[in-house]
Structures are given as structure tokens and as C-alpha cells.
Amino acid sequence: MALFSSSKYPNTAKYEAEQKKNKADYERFNQYAKSDELKRINELEILINSADFTKKVDKLKNEKFKDTAEFRQLQKYTTQKKSAEFKKYFKYVASGMPERVKQIEVSSKRKELAELNEYVRSSEFQSARQQKGFKKSEAYQKFKRCKALTKDKEIRLFNKQVNSSLYKNYLNIHNSERLKTYQELEQEVTSEKFIAFKNWMEDKKKFQKSEEYSLIQEYNKLVKSPDYIWYKKVEKDNSFSEIKKWQLLFEDDFSSTSLNREKWITGYYWGKALLNKTYVLENEKQFFTDNNISISGKGVQLSTRNEHADGLVWDSKRGFMPKAFDFTAGLISTGQSHRQQFGKIEAKVKVDHVHPVRHAFWLVGEKMAPQIDVFRFEDKNAKSHLAGLQLINGKGPELQSKTVKGAKFDSDYFVYSIEWTKDKLSWFINGVKVNEQTNNIPDAQMYLVFSSHITDDVEKLDASANMYIEWVRCYQQKN
Structure with missing residues (x-):
């Protein structure tokens, strides 16, 4: 028989606490x-790493007002406003x-003067001017009135203005497409929207005031949360690979x-299935009774003790036979x-080990073999098991x-x-592997058995031998 030695196993309470913590985690x-x-966090991570968001952030950080179409509009407006023609125009209009x-142009004086000028240039006036007594005539009075109106202050002002360069500049610009464009630009660049945009673009802290900055700050704050840091760490460490591997099928605490x-x-399967009775095998010196099973809410105890009992034994030649037992x-x-x-x-x-009691945790199927011994204590002390x-x-066998x-x-x-897989069986104690088998791997459905046996001839046990089972769990591997 080969010997498998190992280092000391982790403390059971500590091991179990780690398992519970891992499950809670x-x-x-x-x-x-x-x-x-x-x-x-995931929504923000996708958003702030998107090309569109990155482009917006870069624009907020680096784009100046002078880089915008609005700046070019303002520049065009300012250039026109500062031009000599427009400066003269607006100054002239302001005057x-x-x-x-x-x-004056539409006044009665100018209308009268226009009519008189037309008259004095007419043949009628020229004929009247040649007549005797002209100065006493109505034609002369009209002539005098025309002369007087020509010297009128308003008429002279009008004539001076319409012949001036300022008025000609005014006429050139007034109602022109250039003026229309200028006025549209002025309306745009003096609007609340434009001014707000200009102030925003010239604000050195505009990025810090932006929605994009707020979203980045929110993300940076969230990823510093203890829960998220812990989550990412255990995700990276793949801390739950073992838990994820198994699905619970059966348990009892x-x-x-x-x-x-x-x-x-509480007896061998075939006895319960065929006879609804308990029996033992012909080499066993003990008999199984329900009185040897006790449960207090913190586990189950299987006891082996000196005690008389009548029961059945399986005799390979004669079948089930009655027998008296001392244990x-x-x-x-x-x-x-x-x-x-x-x-x-x-x-x-x-286990409370008392030789020659053999405590065992094993798996078996429809036939008595193969069996998987999770443990089987057979030595004189509990320093080793199979x-x-x-x-x-x-x-x-x-x-x-x-x-x-x-x-x-x-x-x-x-x-x-x-x-247990189709290729390998591995045994563990407190998570430490103690044995591995790759040959003769059972592939049948098996059930669990916890039992204590006596197969040696012995008159009396020195003390009660007990096996305490606090919990049992069975898992299948997830696909």
C-alpha cells in the first residue's frame, strides 16, 4: 500500500470561515x-471613451473663440463697421x-421752386419778359419769387447736401445689400445667444463648467468607491472560479x-428496498439501530457501543438469517x-476513534463494487485513514x-x-489534495453512506466510538 504524506492541513475553523467568506463575497x-x-459606471465608461465624447472634450479644452464661425462673423461685422464708408454713413445718419x-426734398417750398424754375425756363416767360411793363407783371413777380426761393436757407442747404460726398456715400450705402448684410450681422452679434456663446468660449474655465466635465468627475468618483475597487480586484483575480464551477444538488446541515x-x-439500501428492514453483512460484528443515531440540531452523531441487539445478517449461502449481536x-x-x-x-x-471500530464515509451504486472511500479508518489510532x-x-476484492x-x-x-470526473478522482482534506486516481474511475450513479463497522473479533469496546457529521453537501459541475 502506497503512503501519501502531506503537510499539516489548515485549521478547520479557519478553512471553513474562509469558505463562508468566499461564498459571502x-x-x-x-x-x-x-x-x-x-x-x-459602465454607461459612463462607454460614453466618456467614445470618439464623439473625446472629440467634444478636446474641443472644450482647446478650441478658442477665434476658431469659430461666430468669430468670423464678428470679425466681418467689425471690419465693415470700421470701414471709412460705413463710419461716414453712420456718422451722417446720426447727424x-x-x-x-x-x-426739404418733399417740402412745399421746393415743390414751388421746381414749378417756378420750370416757368422761368418756358417760352411763355421769355415772351412776357420782352413785353413793356414786365416789372409790373405777374411773370415778374414769379421771377422774383423764384430768385428768393433759390436763396432760401433750406433750399441752399438741400442743394449743398445732395451735391456733397457725404450724401453721395449715404445714397451708395443706404438700402444696399452691403448694408442689409451688415444689419443682419449686427443683429446676430448683438443677440443674447451670441454674446452668451462668446462669453462661454472666452471663459478659461469653460471645460470645468461643462456637462462633459461633470460626467468625467462623476465617473472618477464612482470608480473610487470601495465597492467598485473591490469588485474589479476580485474580478481580475478570478476569485470565484471554484464557486462558479459547482451547482448545489443536495445538502443537509x-x-x-x-x-x-x-x-x-438508516440501514443498507437493499435491506430497506427489499425488506424494509435492516441487515448487516456476514463479516460484521455490529448491528445498525436507529438508537445509535442522535441529532441535536447541530449535527448528527453515529455511535458504536457495547450493546446487545437481535437482527439479520446476510449469509451468502443461506440468505438473510437472524443473529444476536454484542455491538x-x-x-x-x-x-x-x-x-x-x-x-x-x-x-x-x-471521529472518536476506538479500535477496532471502522468509521467510513463512502459512495456506492447498485452493486457493492466499485466503492469510493472518502475516508475509512482502519488503523489502531486516528493518525491515518484510507x-x-x-x-x-x-x-x-x-x-x-x-x-x-x-x-x-x-x-x-x-x-x-x-x-469526481470521468477521468479523475481527487481527495481533499480542508482543501488540501491528499490523493488522486486516474484509473478505474467509477461511472455509475452512486449514493452516500456514513457508517461505523466492527469486523474483527473483539469481546468489548473500551469506550463508545462516535462519528459526528455537522453537514453534507453534494454538487455537480456546471456546463
Whole structure:
């Protein structure tokens, strides 16, 4: 028999606390993965890393007012306003002279003068001028009136203005497309919207006042939250790969005050299935009774003790036979409730070892072999146990087991587990691998058995031998 030695296993309480913490962390991880905070962070991350957002930020940081179409509009407006022609035009308009000229132009005086000028240039006037007594005539009076109006202050002002360069510049610009364009530009650049835009573009802190800056600040604050930092760390570390690997199929923490009969039977499967009775094998010196199974809400206890009992034994030649026993023991099995092919099976167990009682945690199917021994205590003390397979070959029973050492297994609870695939069986104690098998891997559905046996001839046990099972869990590997 090969010997498998290992270092000291992690403290069971510490190991279990780490497992519970890992499970709680996984629940926390999943809750945060669905949280509004993470949803918002992911939304912001996509947004602020988008090409459009990056372009907006770059524009806010680097674009000046002089880079905009609005600046070019303002520049065009300013250039026109400062031109000599427009300066003269607006100064002339501001003087009120164009309005004054217009008033004179349509006045009765100027209308009268126009009529008189037309008259004095007429042949009628020229004929009257040649007549005797002209100065006493109506024609002369009209002539005098024409002379007087020509010297009128307003008429002279009008004539002076319409012949001036200022008035000609005024006429050239007034009602022109240039003036129309200028006025449109003036309306634009003096609007509240334009002024607000110009002030915004010239604000040295415009980026810090922008919505984009607020979104970046919100993102930077959120990614500094302790929950998010923790989430990203464990996501990167792949901390929950083992938890994600398994799906729970069966469990019992024996937290009630009685054994759950829907999960457990208290004797060999075939006895319960065929006879609804308990029996033992012909080499066993103990008999299984329910009185040897006790449960207090904190686990189940299987006891083996000196005690008389009458029961059945399987005789390979004669079948089931009555027999008197000097020892009683306990057995619980999932033969009628849970079976599985492959997966992870684990239990937290402590043994009170009394030689020659053999405590065992094992898996078996419809046939008595193969069996998977998670542990089987057979030595004189609890410093070692067997972990492996029990097979049947052409010559009879065959053991493929390893002796596991490294602790006093009756000193504390230990978490015993196996991971079972079609290619490999691995045994663990408190997470430390203690054995591995790649040949003769069982591929049948198997159920769990916890039991204590006596197969040696012995008159009396020195003390009660107990196996304490705090919890049992079975998993299958997720696809």
C-alpha cells in the first residue's frame, strides 16, 4: 500500500470561515454586478471613451473663440463697421441730415421752386419778359419769387447736401445689400445667444463648467468607491472560479431535532428496498439501530457501543438469517433520496476513534463494487485513514487506496471531500489534495453512506466510538 504524506492541513475553523467568506463575497459580487452603481459606471465608461465624447472634450479644452464661425462673423461685422464708408454713413445718419434733406426734398417750398424754375425756363416767360411793363407783371413777380426761393436757407442747404460726398456715400450705402448684410450681422452679434456663446468660449474655465466635465468627475468618483475597487480586484483575480464551477444538488446541515427521513435511510439500501428492514453483512460484528443515531440540531452523531441487539445478517449461502449481536452502530445513507454521477461531495466530520471500530464515509451504486472511500479508518489510532477505491476483479476484492496522514483526525472536525470526473478522482482534506486516481474511475450513479463497522473479533469496546457529521453537501459541475 502506497503512503501519501502531506503537510499539516489548515485549521478547520479557519478553512471553513474562509469558505463562508468566499461564498459571502461571491453573493456580494453578484449583487454588485446587478447594482445601479455598476450600471452607471459602465454607461459612463462607454460614453466618456467614445470618439464623439473625446472629440467634444478636446474641443472644450482647446478650441478658442477665434476658431469659430461666430468669430468670423464678428470679425466681418467689425471690419465693415470700421470701414471709412460705413463710419461716414453712420456718422451722417446720426447727424440727422438725411432725414432733413428728405424733408426739404418733399417740402412745399421746393415743390414751388421746381414749378417756378420750370416757368422761368418756358417760352411763355421769355415772351412776357420782352413785353413793356414786365416789372409790373405777374411773370415778374414769379421771377422774383423764384430768385428768393433759390436763396432760401433750406433750399441752399438741400442743394449743398445732395451735391456733397457725404450724401453721395449715404445714397451708395443706404438700402444696399452691403448694408442689409451688415444689419443682419449686427443683429446676430448683438443677440443674447451670441454674446452668451462668446462669453462661454472666452471663459478659461469653460471645460470645468461643462456637462462633459461633470460626467468625467462623476465617473472618477464612482470608480473610487470601495465597492467598485473591490469588485474589479476580485474580478481580475478570478476569485470565484471554484464557486462558479459547482451547482448545489443536495445538502443537509442537520439543523432540526430529528433526522430528515426524506433524505436519509438508516440501514443498507437493499435491506430497506427489499425488506424494509435492516441487515448487516456476514463479516460484521455490529448491528445498525436507529438508537445509535442522535441529532441535536447541530449535527448528527453515529455511535458504536457495547450493546446487545437481535437482527439479520446476510449469509451468502443461506440468505438473510437472524443473529444476536454484542455491538450496535449507526448508519445513514442517501440510497433512496440522492444519487449522482460525478461532481463534488463533501462533509464536515469528526471521529472518536476506538479500535477496532471502522468509521467510513463512502459512495456506492447498485452493486457493492466499485466503492469510493472518502475516508475509512482502519488503523489502531486516528493518525491515518484510507482514501481510495474498492474494486472487484476476477480474483475478488481489490483495494486501490492510499494512507493519508498529517493530523490527529480525532482531535477536531475536518472537511473531507472528493472531486469526481470521468477521468479523475481527487481527495481533499480542508482543501488540501491528499490523493488522486486516474484509473478505474467509477461511472455509475452512486449514493452516500456514513457508517461505523466492527469486523474483527473483539469481546468489548473500551469506550463508545462516535462519528459526528455537522453537514453534507453534494454538487455537480456546471456546463
